[in-house]
Amino acid sequence: MAENVDAKIVIIGCGIAGIAAAHRLVKSGFTNVQILEATGRSGGRIKTGRLGNTMIEIGAAFIHGPSEENPVFCLARDYNLLDPKTLTPENQAVDVGEYPPLVPNWFTSSGQKVNPDDMNPALDLFHVLLENTPQSKSHKQRSWPSVGDFLRSEVRRRTAKRWKDKDKHTRQLLLGAISTMLKEECCSSATHSLEDLDLVGFSMYLSIKGVDCTFPSGSEGLISNLMSELPADLVSYSRPVRCVHWGCSESGVNAVTVECEDGEKINADHVIVTVSLGYLKKHHSTLFSPPLPGQKLKSIEKIGFGTCDKIHVEFESRWWDADCEIIYLVWDDEKDISDHVSDISKNWVRKISSFNVVESSERGSHVLCGWISGHEAEHMETLPEQEVRRSITELIHRFTGDLTIIPKRIECTRWFHDPWTLGSYCHPAIGCSAQNFKNMMEPLPTRGKQQPLQVMFAGEATHPCYYSTLHGALLSGWREADRLISHYSKTSPLHSDQKS
Ligand SMILES: Cc1cc2nc3c(=O)[nH]c(=O)nc-3n(C[C@H](O)[C@H](O)[C@H](O)COP(=O)(O)OP(=O)(O)OC[C@H]3O[C@@H](n4cnc5c(N)ncnc54)[C@H](O)[C@@H]3O)c2cc1C
Structure with missing residues (x-):
């Protein structure tokens, strides 16, 4: 991997998928990464709250399958967020489906x-x-x-x-x-x-082996630990994205322009979209210009997103x-x-x-x-x-x-009426196939001579077998970061080549 890669990467959404992508890119030497988050907080569907004196999870509560195969388990263990019983080999070995x-x-x-x-x-x-x-x-x-x-x-x-x-x-x-x-x-x-x-x-x-466990001090601990390892100014909060202009270049330098609700336009080489499938279902026609290709739209329609x-x-x-x-x-x-x-x-x-x-x-x-x-x-x-x-x-x-x-x-909780999520998580609705999930993760443009990897997709609904979960979302963020890392290791020295 080339060091200090200065390609501009904008990540839309500061949930676990967006954070995971940023974390891996920054650790791999990418110096020009920015997350745009619509709300005033990071975590997305990971949200810990209180009812009286008791800690409650408004969003995700459980690590499904806490064992070595589960990257959320491994991170939570490394950050010391789990109780000793969860860490026992016996607990990790149980196959409870x-x-x-x-x-x-x-x-x-x-x-x-x-x-x-x-x-x-x-x-x-x-x-x-x-x-x-x-x-x-x-x-x-x-x-x-x-x-x-x-x-x-x-x-x-x-x-x-x-x-x-x-x-x-x-x-x-x-x-x-x-x-x-x-x-x-x-x-x-x-x-x-x-x-x-x-x-x-x-x-x-x-499913992954291990008896489901919770985060005794709240699942947001995972977010704060990951965030503490990122540059403090990496996330722009309260910065909803209105439209991703791809496939052409306004400035002649970058392939993508991200237009924010406040009118600001940010040029980028790559955009990783991590908004929920519920958000894509409702807003895809205004969120992308030109519109998404047919296969992507079909998958957005076929994969279900409920409450x-x-x-x-x-x-x-x-x-x-x-x-x-x-x-x-x-x-x-x-x-x-x-x-x-x-x-x-x-x-x-x-x-x-x-x-x-x-x-x-x-x-x-x-x-x-x-x-x-x-x-x-x-x-x-x-x-x-x-x-x-x-x-x-x-x-x-x-x-x-x-x-x-x-x-x-x-x-x-009110996940259906949350304007930035519009539901809880995805499921395979009638007629949905593995191909639909594969299409969800396909970067744009899919072919042609245009600069590759302009728009990439991560988030729980883009994982083919761990969809709907924390670990699926995390892995999808890493997947897209790895796609860029591998792209730039192949094309290194990249930025001058890529931009000329
Ligand atoms: C009630 C509930 C319970 C759950 N329980 C579990 C569980 O026990 N175990 C488990 O593994 N999983 C659980 N899940 C699922 C898990 O929370 C999700 O799979 C995961 O958190 C999704 O992460 P993500 O990064 O893909 O999406 P998100 O967390 O939704 O992140 C997307 C981010 O994009 C932002 N955004 C949206 N639109 C825009 C825009 N236009 N511009 C800028 N930013 C935008 C959003 O504000 C959000 O922060 C649960 C979910 C819910 C709702």
């Missing part, structure tokens, strides 16, 4: 606390099915285009025999638990319904078991197996599948994190805080049968 074993409490909508063992048949069946979704286009796939179709039809088929001898109430409860699991999976995939998830596309996601929100609720005291890690809610009055609700404005709260118990070092902290996805989450985001509080209080009263439980504080 996507389902870390959590100690559950189960409550039903008729106010009953159910023995967790009684719900195991539903849990076991659901996980077996989900881990064995068909991975190739077979004749069966035509009858099951979506993950939802496959799961619902297989649950019906298998339980018809297996649960035949169970009484009506037990069967209803187990099927209700299946609906709860479907809703939980909607949160994992940030989708409205599993009917929107492509059955074959679903198996593109790869998963969190509802943090603080209580005066604990009403769940001391060892409980997750509370599942089962509606025992629903006839069909379903992951979405009818009449969203009235029933949105039925979409909440579960509450995680938030671990805290704070004494006397009793905070739960509820999960909600899809149009129900998007509706919740429009409601006044008092309305959300009233609905959550009623929900808890109904499931516990205890009218004395009153939430102390409530805070819900």
Whole structure:
């Protein structure tokens, strides 16, 4: 690698992908790197907050698969951000797929606390099915285009025999638990319904070994550590980009001009775009001039981007078991197996599948994190805080049968209405293929004699198998930095050559 490369590189977005790209470029000798960030902070979808005295994660909370293969785990370990249990070889060796074993409490909508063992048949069946979704286009796939179709039809088929001898109430409860699991999976995939998830596309996601862990002092610690190793003036905050003019050169020197909302124009040799897929879906036609090529537009359309929100609720005291890690809610009055609700404005709260118990070092902290996805989450985001509080209080009263439980504080996330994200993370929507993810990461221009690598793409939705995650986003940033590093090592001495 040539030292002190002065090619001008503008990175749009200061989330983990943008920071990772900048970090690698700066460490490799690039001296002219600038990040333009729309908001007043770095981190993007990594955002740590507080509810009372308890630390909460507004965005990403978990390292999925904390082991050597996961670069977020390795960084967090090197920055000393993890607790000792996470670092043990045993913890790293566990292969749990996507389902870390959590100690559950189960409550039903008729106010009953159910023995967790009684719900195991539903849990076991659901996980077996989900881990064995068909991975190739077979004749069966035509009858099951979506993950939802496959799961619902297989649950019906298998339980018809297996649960035949169970009484009506037990069967209803187990099927209700299946609906709860479907809703939980909607949160994992940030989708409205599993009917929107492509059955074959679903198996593109790869999990990494290790029991999911959190950052005990907050995920923003990862950001502050990385940022501390970058020049202080590298990021321009509150600097939204309006348009990337590529494919020609206004000044005759640089191939790309980045136009900011405030009218300023910045010339660059390369631009790395890391804005969310939600942002690209809404703004691609104004964000790029000339417009993006057809293949890129098709991928932006085909890959889904949905909402998963969190509802943090603080209580005066604990009403769940001391060892409980997750509370599942089962509606025992629903006839069909379903992951979405009818009449969203009235029933949105039925979409909440579960509450995680938030671990805290704070004494006397009793905070739960509820999960909600899809149009129900998007509706919740429009409601006044008092309305959300009233609905959550009623929900808890109904499931516990205890009218004395009153939430102390409530805070819900609003990722769909965040103008710089417009949702939570991506998923393989119906008809989405591996090619769509490959097209997402393709730099522009794709061919011709123009200067190469004018516009490059990073961010979670550009990773072919770790999309939707922190490690996918981080790796995508490194990938694009490496593309430039390798480009300049091939063409070195670069700048004079490149610019003439
Ligand atoms: C509720 C929630 C929970 C999650 N939980 C987990 C989890 O537990 N584990 C996990 O691995 N992942 C999780 N994720 C996903 C993870 O947070 C993301 O995959 C990752 O943070 C995305 O990083 P990124 O850099 O690709 O995008 P972002 O973090 O979105 O960064 C993009 C940046 O671009 C900026 N931007 C947008 N438009 C412009 C513009 N026009 N001009 C300039 N700047 C602009 C934005 O402000 C933002 O800072 C979660 C996400 C959400 C929302």
